Amino acid sequence: MKVGVISDVHANRVALDAVLDDMPAVDALLCAGDVVGYNPWPAECVDILRDRVAASVMGNHDRAVVSGAVFSFNSMASAGVEYARDELNDLQREWLANRPTSTIACDGRVRIVHGHPDDPDYYTYPDEFSSELLGDEDVLVMGHTHVQHHDVYDEGIVMNPGSVGQPRDGDSRAAYAILDGDELTVEEHRVNYNIESVQEAVRKAGLPERIGSRLVEGR
Structure with a gap:
């Protein structure tokens, strides 16, 4: 079984389209949260x-949009949350609201969380990856940091596919990964997309321009 793994789309449809167009045929698509926030789609x-994911979890921006709560976000994040609250209809909000903080996929072999198995808001960077994060699953998928990385252990795989819509690992290209469940291997992928068109859409939506300009930096 080959599985497409994405995370942190952050309402960047241009990047999402590029990733889905670039992705080879897979048996399932998994998402580690933060579908919304920041960008204008x-x-x-x-x-x-x-319509496409087999399993997904709720990210902190997703939760902020559907809960109405005010979190300690910076001005860019807060603006993206408010924008999404205005843009989503009831069905879209309901779908986001029904995302769990943790879920099991691929016949129990893959666990998906947003930040950390014990804390959905904790930023688990690659230097904290270890086999101790794994439970009964073969593969743990995390998002939240926007940093693409994976490690393979005797006990299984810990991975972050990186961010589709706002990479923060110094590479401006949209990120995703392909998990081979039979071989227990991960292929990390990056794909170029039209960042200038996103920057223009950010300006037209009245969102902070820094949301668009930082995309070029991959930060």
Whole structure:
């Protein structure tokens, strides 16, 4: 079984389209959260993924949008949350609200969380990856850091596919991964997309321009 793994789309439809166009044929698509936030296509990204993902979890931006709560976000993140709240319809909000904080996929072999198995808001960077994060699953998928990385242990795989819509690992290209469940291997992928068109859409939506300019930096 080959599985496409994505995370942190952050309402960047241009990047999401590029990833899905680039992705080879897979048996399932998994998402580690934060479909919305920051960029100006929250409704479109929710619609695309609710029709395509086999399993997904709720990210902190997703939770902020559907809960109405105010979190300690910076001005860019807060603006993206408010924008998404205005853009989503009831069905789209319901889909986001029904995402769990942790879920099991692929016949119990894959666990998906957003930040950490014990804390959905904890940023688990690659230097904290270890086999101790694994439970009964063969593969643990995390998002949240926007940093693409995976490690293979005797006990299984710990991985972050990176961010589709706002990479923060110094590479501006949209990130995703392919998990081979039979061989227990991970292929990390990057794909170029039209960042200038996202920057223009950010300006037209009245969102902070820094949301678009940082995409070029991969930060």
